[in-house]
Amino acid sequence: AVRKKKNSSMSVSVDLVKTGDADAVVSAGNTGAAVAAATIKLRLLDGVERAGIVTQLPNEFGVCNVTDTGANPDAKPRHLVGYAVMASILARSVYGKPMPKVGVMSNGSEDEKGTDFTKGTFCLLKHLEERGALPFKFVGNVEGHDLFEHEIDVALTDGFTGNVLLKTCEATAKAFGKWLKEELQANPLRMMGAACASGAFRAMKARLSADSVGGSPLLGVRGVTIIAHGSSTPVAIRNALRVSMEMVQQGVNPFIEEEMARLGTIPEVSEVYPK
Structure with a gap:
C-alpha cells in the first residue's frame, strides 16, 4: 500500500509530517498501512527499536495505557522495555x-x-529498576482485572495479545450496552426507571466511549501519528486531533529520545540472567 498508493491520503499526510509541513497525522484508515507508512517514511526515533501502539482504557484512576495493541505481534522482552519508557512519558506528559x-x-x-516472554520482560525491568535506570515505578506483574480496578498507568504486552485484549473489551462494552437497553425496555416500569436514571446512563456512556480518547498514538516514530478507529465519529476525530496537539505541545518525542539515550542499549534477557 505504501509503495503503490503514493497519492493516497495516508501517504500524503505522512509525507507532510516528514517534510515538516505538518506536525502530526491522524488516520482512520487501515492500521497496518498506517504503521507501515509512519515507520518507513518517518523512521524511528533515536534509541527506539520498535514502534508501539498505545491504547487508553478507562479505569478507576483515569486511564490505563495498554501497549502494544497491534503494531508488533512478535515482540521481544527488550521491545517491551522500550514500550514502557515511551508509554510512561505519554502518561506523564x-x-x-x-x-x-x-x-x-x-x-x-x-x-x-507467566510465559518465558513475560518472565523475560519482568526480569529485564527488575534489573533496570535495581540499577535506578527506569523513569517510572515498576509494579511487577498485573492481571486483566487490574487494568480497571487499580492504579496502573501503563500495561505492557505484545501486539498480538494487546490487540485481542482491546477488541475483546470493545465487544464486551457494546454487548453490555445492547443487553442493558433490551432489559430496560422489557416493560413500562423498567422504562420509567430508566428515564429517571437517564443522566447516569449518559455519563456512563461518555466514560466508556472510545470517542473521548479519539485514537491510539503510535509511539516511537518521528512526528506524531494517531491511529483512529475506522468507524470513528466526528467527536472521536476531534479528540484524536486534540491528543496529537497535546503530544506536540508537550514534546513527547524529544522526551522519548532523551530517556532512551539515558537508558542506553537494552540488553537481551540472556545477558542479564544467563541460564
Missing part, C-alpha cells in the same frame, strides 16, 4: 502522571507467573 506505574500483563501477579 499528556495524562498528568508524574511517576507512572507500569506493570507487565500476565496470568498472575506473583513474580514467577
